[in-house]
Amino acid sequence: MLTTIDRPSDARFAPPGRVPLPALNAGVNNWVPHDLVMRDTWFPLAHAAGIGTRPVRRSVYSHPYFLWREDGVAVAADHHPNEGCMARGNPMTNAFGRYPVMEQYGIVWGWFGNPDAADPVHLPSLPFLPPKGGLPGYMTGTVRFDCSAPISLENLIDLTHADFLHANVVGDEKSESESIEVSWTSETVTMVRSCTGKTVAPVMKFFSGIRQPTQNIRQVIHIYLRSHCAIAYGRFSPGDDVPLFHPCVPETRDRTRLDYVMNTSNAGFMFRHVMPKASYLVSRQDSSMTSPQSPRYMRQTKRRDLHSKFDAAGQRYRLLMQDLAARQAAGDFAYRDNVSADCGDLIGLRRELFAF
Numbered sequence: 492m493l494t495t496i497d498r499p500s501d502a503r504f505a506p507p508g509r510v511p512l513p514a515l516n517a518g519v520n521n522w523v524p525h526d527l528v529m530r531d532t533w534f535p536l537a538h539a540a541g542i543g544t545r546p547v548r549r550s551v552y553s554h555p556y557f558l559w560r561e562d563g564v565a566v567a568a569d570h571h572p573n574e575g576c577m578a579r580g581n582p583m584t585n586a587f588g589r590y591p592v593m594e595q596y597g598i599v600w601g602w603f604g605n606p607d608a609a610d611p612v613h614l615p616s617l618p619f620l621p622p623k624g625g626l627p628g629y630m631t632g633t634v635r636f637d638c639s640a641p642i643s644l645e646n647l648i649d650l651t652h653a654d655f656l657h658a659n660v661v662g663d664e665k666s667e668s669e670s671i672e673v674s675w676t677s678e679t680v681t682m683v684r685s686c687t688g689k690t691v692a693p694v695m696k697f698f699s700g701i702r703q704p705t706q707n708i709r710q711v712i713h714i715y716l717r718s719h720c721a722i723a724y725g726r727f728s729p730g731d732d733v734p735l736f737h738p739c740v741p742e743t744r745d746r747t748r749l750d751y752v753m754n755t756s757n758a759g760f761m762f763r764h765v766m767p768k769a770s771y772l773v774s775r776q777d778s779s780m781t782s783p784q785s786p787r788y789m790r791q792t793k794r795r796d797l798h799s800k801f802d803a804a805g806q807r808y809r810l811l812m813q814d815l816a817a818r819q820a821a822g823d824f825a826y827r828d829n830v831s832a833d834c835g836d837l838i839g840l841r842r843e844l845f846a847f
């Protein structure tokens with residue numbers, strides 16, 4: 492049995508006429524993810540451990556970000572330091588071509604937008620990561636998708652895809668019951684999937700020593716719309732928690748970079764080491780679907796982009812992104828909801844496992 496609930500997380504945020512899903516299909520089925528350029532947001536540009544005195548180059552929507560450290564402090568500029576700091580008139584940097592930078596959760600974050608609006612209060616809450624970083628390197632990695640970042644995220648938030656695409660890692664589609672709840676604010680969308688009696692995840696059978704044939708699961712996908720960052724937090728009973736930071740940084744409009752972090756500190760030795768690296772296998776499986784999909788939006792076609800009406804989370808994601816884009820197009824870059832407020836309760840964080 493599948494039940495789906497779709498509601499705003501905060502009753503004060505009630506977009507007019509936004510309840511019956513069929514009426515929304517016009518917006519849902521008419522979006523071009525490549526057109527959704529968000530600004531005034533922090534993007535996770537690199538693992539902090541990977542940034543030293545030697546500059547490395549990243550990009551956000553094709554804008555160059557050179558990252559390095561000066562006296563141990565991470566900095567970002569729109570030019571390589573050897574080029575000197577002549578004034579370039581870049582409205583997203585200061586007079587010296589420097590972007591606002593933050594270092595938090597073991598990640599170097601660069602601000603994309605009006606530098607005067609850069610504020611730590613707009614940094615996404617990631618309560619399962621130590622604020623000062625320091626997790627071992629095997630819990631981190633980098634993968635890329637040849638697709639627009641929003642395509643990656645809408646793929647992620649419809650987590651039922653995992654039963655088919657990643658069955659050899661997280662288990663197949665068989666379960667006794669399944670429910671999906673969707674909630675949102677103007678800056679986030681959250682999907683909670685609960686299953687009972689679901690086929691046990693092969694990765695846990697082999698690396699966590701789970702002997703039972705089935706397990707109960709609670710999986711949460713929580714997306715920060717502007718920064719294109721997602722949390723994927725899974726609780727498996729019996730089994731281990733899988734807390735994944737899953738950013739989708741738009742390097743260009745059709746290329747996405749993920750400097751991911753999976754905090755498996757509380758799992759046993761094998762699972763702790765193996766599960767973070769499963770991302771390399773899982774991401775190839777996702778890429779086999781999303782990479783061919785992305786260029787289809789760039790061509791004129793009579794083929795319709797029909798989105799399943801049963802995917803309330805994916806629909807909500809498309810609508811919220813379109814709302815934000817419309818507001819930004821009208822010159823409104825203000826945050827109406829706080830993204831740095833602790834989201835631990837929302838994602839069902841087992842705080843006893845993540846006390847920092």
Ligand SMILES: [Fe+2]
Nearest residue numbers: 647653656777
């Ligand atoms: Fe996937």
